[in-house]
Amino acid sequence: MTAEPLGPATGPVDRPRTVGAIRRALPPELRDRFQTALDDADAADLSGLVAQWAAVAQTAADAGADTAARAVRSGTAATYEIGDIFPALAGRL
Numbered sequence: 001m002t003a004e005p006l007g008p009a010t011g012p013v014d015r016p017r018t019v020g021a022i023r024r025a026l027p028p029e030l031r032d033r034f035q036t037a038l039d040d041a042d043a044a045d046l047s048g049l050v051a052q053w054a055a056v057a058q059t060a061a062d063a064g065a066d067t068a069a070r071a072v073r074s075g076t077a078a079t080y081e082i083g084d085i086f087p088a089l090a091g092r093l
């Protein structure tokens with residue numbers, strides 16, 4: 001098993017917190033899908049749905065997210081042995 005180390009955030013994570021803020025943060029091509037998801041959601045599922053779309057909006061605003069996702073999908077993302085990150089697990093997994 002390998003993993004890439006994740007450094008600390010450089011500041012507070014700015015995630016949209018309201019339906020309106022999420023809609024404004026989404027790229028125009030995703031706004032209709034967001035509205036459809038809201039329209040079709042059961043009331044019990046709204047909290048999770050809004051959280052999921054907030055993450056989508058946050059990721060869409062990250063210029064490096066697509067590049068990083070492509071690297072993961074293609075197998076070219078940098079990886080490290082787990083023992084290099086967590087020495088106590090070296091040779092155990």
